[in-house]
Amino acid sequence: MKVDKRIFIHPSAHVSPDAKIGEGTKIWHEAQVREGAKIGRNCVLGKCVYVGKNVSIGNNVKIENRASIFQGVLIEDDVFIGPHVVFTNDLRPRAFNQSWHVIKTYVRRGASIGANSTIICGIEIGEYAMVGAGSVVTKNVPPHALVYGNPARVRGFVCKCGNKLNTIDKKKNIVLMKCEVCGETFEIPEEHYMLLEKD
Numbered sequence: 001m002k003v004d005k006r007i008f009i010h011p012s013a014h015v016s017p018d019a020k021i022g023e024g025t026k027i028w029h030e031a032q033v034r035e036g037a038k039i040g041r042n043c044v045l046g047k048c049v050y051v052g053k054n055v056s057i058g059n060n061v062k063i064e065n066r067a068s069i070f071q072g073v074l075i076e077d078d079v080f081i082g083p084h085v086v087f088t089n090d091l092r093p094r095a096f097n098q099s100w101h102v103i104k105t106y107v108r109r110g111a112s113i114g115a116n117s118t119i120i121c122g123i124e125i126g127e128y129a130m131v132g133a134g135s136v137v138t139k140n141v142p143p144h145a146l147v148y149g150n151p152a153r154v155r156g157f158v159c160k161c162g163n164k165l166n167t168i169d170k171k172k173n174i175v176l177m178k179c180e181v182c183g184e185t186f187e188i189p190e191e192h193y194m195l196l197e198k199d
Contacts (some may be wrong), residue, residue: 019051022059039078050088052190064115072102080132082115089121106191108143110160117152130158138185142192159184 008026009015015033022041025035031049038049040059049063049160052070058077058155063069065083071091075081089102103121107113111125114133125141126130131157132148141147157165159179165186169176175193178185 001081016126027055034071035056046083058109062174072104073106073107073166074104076109076111078110082113082117084115084116085119087121091121096159111141112162114148128158128160130162137194142189142195145195146187153197154192155197156195157186157193 004021007021010027010029010090012029013027013031015021015027016035016037017035017135018035019033021039025039027097029047031045031047033039033051037051038052039057040061042059043057043061046065047065050068051057054071055069056074057075058079060077061075063081067081067083067085068090070088070156073087075191080184084160087105087124090100091103097108098178105119105121107150108125108127110128113119114135116133117131117135117137120138123137126143126145129141129145131137131141131152135148135152137147137148138151142154142188144157144165145154146158147154157177159165159182161179163179163181164181165177167175168178173190174187175190176185177188
């Protein structure tokens with residue numbers, strides 16, 4: 001891999017020559033980026049992050065220490081992945097199975113995944129969704145949803161700024177919600193709102 005001076009790769013990191021790294025990205029101690037991986041601009045990969053073969057990571061993504069992102073994961077722009085997060089990529093793994101079936105997982109723009117969460121493959125985490133620390137995510141997460149637990153369930157909805165949204169009106173097929181911190185309002189589809197579980 002030709003090293004661009006606008007990219008920082010710590011000497012202890014291992015980045016495949018076949019990986020593509022965007023300008024302004026920083027890859028820290030003992031991280032590993034496998035062949036075919038694509039990492040966008042202005043990303044940060046913390047200590048011991050693992051990025052598998054052909055993983056796609058967008059721009060302005062922050063991946064904290066020891067997160068493992070295996071083959072089959074596609075991450076869009078502005079995503080936060082907390083420390084020790086693990087993505088799986090096979091629903092029926094066996095050490096002796098020679099025909100692994102990699103199942104794709106999508107993390108949409110602006111989503112955040114809290115520390116020590118496990119993401120089961122084959123799902124989509126929607127735009128600006130937030131996954132609480134220690135969660136096991138087994139199903140699709142709607143845009144702006146706040147989910148946590150094992151298994152993770154919808155507990156609320158969050159603004160782009162990360163604060164919880166409050167319900168201000170219900171109309172046909174949508175629920176109008178507002179952030180009391182920044183004042184932005186969102187239309188949440190009723191089918192997503194109906195997934196909400198109260199503590």
